[in-house]
Amino acid sequence: MNRNFFFILLISFRLSRGAKILAIFPYQGKSHNIMFEPLSSGLAKAGHSVDLVSHFPPDEHVPGLNHISLKGTLHFYVNNMTATKALSMKSFVGVMNFISRDEPRDLCNLMRLPQLQNILNTTEKYDVMITEIFGTNCYLGFAHKLKLPVIGVISSAMYAWAYGPFFDTSNPSYIPSQLTEFGHRMNFFERVSNLMTHLGSVILFHYYDRTVSEPIVKKYIDDLPPLNDLYNDMSLVLVNSHTSIHGARLKSPAVIDVAGLHINETVDLPEDLESWMNSAKNGVIYFSLGTMIKPETIGSEKISAICECFAELEDYKVLWKGKMEEMPAGLPPNVKMIQWIPQYAVLRHPKVKVFVTHGGLMGTLEAIHAGVAIIGIPFFADQYFNIASYVDRGFAVKVNYENLDKSTLSNALTSVLTDPKYERNIRHYSKLFKDRPLSPMQEAIYWVNFIIRNGGNSLKPPVSHLYWFQYYMIDVILYLTIITILSLLAIFVIFRKLIRLSCLKNSPANKIKTS
Known part of the structure; x- marks a missing residue:
């Protein structure tokens, strides 16, 4: 990597130093926090001021990182789930019911806590909000209230319901849903099952977001637009994925792979x-x-x-x-x-x-x-x-x-x-x-800085104003189909009339008349 590249990267970091970041991670699973805490610490070490809301106090003191604790407000998922409970969530329906129907009733109602009410009613100016894309969109209400661009973080590979806001490729013919047990070489029936899982999880996510999460958020935030509208307005997503393990695919520029961001090579064995x-x-x-x-x-x-x-x-x-x-x-x-x-x-x-x-x-x-x-x-x-x-x-x-x-x-x-x-x-x-040009942490920090410097719509494709039927050209296809059918009908009618006229002209009665 040449010196010019490092120089450009350093300048990009410098231009965004001193930003105020709100990071909200309300899910109480330790495995997710393994990614979120290093990201928050890394942003603080890069010179930002980060208010981190989570259930897990950071392991080390980092200047610029202010932890707002939710510890003890919910049951933890730390070595306390039975194997039987885990196996009950094997199907995609079981998973979606757990993360989008059951958990949001607790997660979204954390907004009642003083520490979160203080953020909602703050006069302090934040530059960007970072939060997890998982089972509920309820904390996007904070970004709406505080008028912030939102960067999402996914602690796994891309969820089926996470492609939409970024217009990313989600073709289930070759991209297996992460809620299946399929590899990348799916046979016909696996592709059928993959499609059903993909569509089913998307439908359940948006259904529960509308019927479970949204009513709860409206108790705490006035004049809330549909959560789905806020979801589709997200600016960027950092995904715990990489082409080496999840396959090469077409990507939106707003989808950034940062798999391995949590890996700390400085820790030694006792x-x-x-x-x-x-x-x-x-x-x-x-x-x-x-x-x-x-x-x-x-x-x-x-x-x-x-x-x-x-x-x-x-x-x-x-x-x-x-x-x-x-x-x-x-x-x-x-x-x-x-x-x-x-x-x-x-x-x-x-x-x-x-x-x-x-x-x-x-x-x-x-x-x-x-x-x-x-x-x-x-x-x-x-x-x-x-x-x-x-x-x-x-x-x-x-x-x-x-x-x-x-x-x-x-x-x-x-x-x-x-x-x-x-x-x-x-x-x-x-x-x-x-084998990457930047480490996962450097990649994440660069793109967070990019959104801070250039605004939330910098990487959004010019299709966000389109309805789904316009995006997939269904209206155009229907128009062309109707025009084609009408044209064929017109040709058929004209052709049939010409044939009739020809038949009348050559009929015996017409010949006698002419004689």
Whole structure:
């Protein structure tokens, strides 16, 4: 990268320094915050003043970052969801009912809190608002009240309902919905199912936004336009996606890929843990079900099967994220269980050979960045989609939770640990994932600065004034169809009259008359 490019980038940062940013992230899932907190801290370190509203106080003090805490106002989703609850959200209907019907009743009503009322009624001038695109648009009401351009953040790949405001390509013939378990090579019936999931999730999102979220927001904000209108007026979206793992596709300039933004390469392992990993003869297997699911709730039978499988891998050590005191049985001598683990620091350790995971995007992105092959046991939401994408690319093996036992896990581990194609493929995709002109954080900061400098409509295509039937040229197609049909009818009528005249002229009666 040449010096001129760095100089231009530095100037662009300087021109936007000192902006006042309102960042509202009301969802209480820790896995989402893993992306939002680094973004907010990064913007503060870039010279902005950031008011961050969330349930999770930042891990470090950053000058310019003011945290407005929602901690304790809602139930947390931090290692307290049972496996049964997670599995109940396997279908797209279950997911949409959870994130767009049930959760907004709590999330939107947080507006009653003094800390949020203070923001609504502030006389302080903000330059831009950043918020999550997820299950509800209710906090777009803040941007309307404060007259701010809005930048959305998506902690996963693009949702089916998130394409609309940015006129981005969402063709379900080759882009699998993240609420399916399809890879990028879908057969006919998978494409049928993908289309139904795509359309169904969009319909449910907008239906619940209108019938659940909007009435709640109207209690707190007067003269509120339809939330869908505010949604379609968004300026930019930062997406936790990248072409190396989610495929190349046509993109709107307002859709920015920043996958891996949360990865912190400066965190080191505790000395005792590093020493334990270094002592592994053949390597380390890392096992984690993420920040939401309680490992002990998968049941004693499956836990025993997992332990038996790990016990047979005597030359490997297994690092398992969980609470030892809550496990129903003792662990094999080669297994170490820890409640909190610096995950990326573990994954980039040279001894780690495979990551056994539920398939959450944050953790699997860390594994891809570190070049570690994956065994996925998905439970709900986008986890099936994530693992299917990795299986397609040849660096992961999927184990269905329903079929999880000693045999299926052993077979998966044997495949990944002994077949060199998994290591070869993950190294290839890790290289692709990291081959970018800017780091994900630099990319995000640049485009936030761009909106601050140039205004909210800078990247919007000139189609926002069109109705959907105009955008898809349905009115033009109908017009041309009608004109064509009328023209054909006119030609048919004229032709038929000419034939009749010709027939009359050549009829015997007409010939006698002429004689």
